[in-house]
């Protein structure tokens with residue numbers, strides 16, 4: 001395990017800190033937990049990191065509960081690209097690259113979480129679904 005061989009396998013050693021995760025664990029849930037850490041630790045100076053880390057955490061948190069659609073996962077991928085290369089320090093990449101790795105290496109597990117209809121059809125009260133109130137009869 002070294003920098004070059006991991007690059008060949010579309011991965012990376014990063015800071016060389018390693019977390020070993022049992023195969024029986026829900027990898028999407030583990031990634032949601034990591035994304036929550038990055039959201040919490042972002043200093044907030046750069047918009048892509050400040051906002052993007054929150055978006056990644058919220059989407060992954062919903063994925064953990066089986067409340068995402070495939071288009072949510074496309075959005076998640078897009079958010080990582082909006083962060084990558086657009087921040088002052090490497091914390092942005094530090095938060096985006098693990099999510100990109102999840103989508104690259106565990107796509108089957110991620111897709112399994114996306115069997116639901118879009119939330120908008122279910123009329124679920126999700127705080128950042130800003131037009132949700134328009135679906136409620138009393139607001140029509």
Ligand code: SF4
Pocket residue numbers: 041042043044045046047049050087088089090091092
């Ligand atoms: S990329 Fe670095 S400087 Fe920018 S908000 Fe994130 S932690 Fe702060």
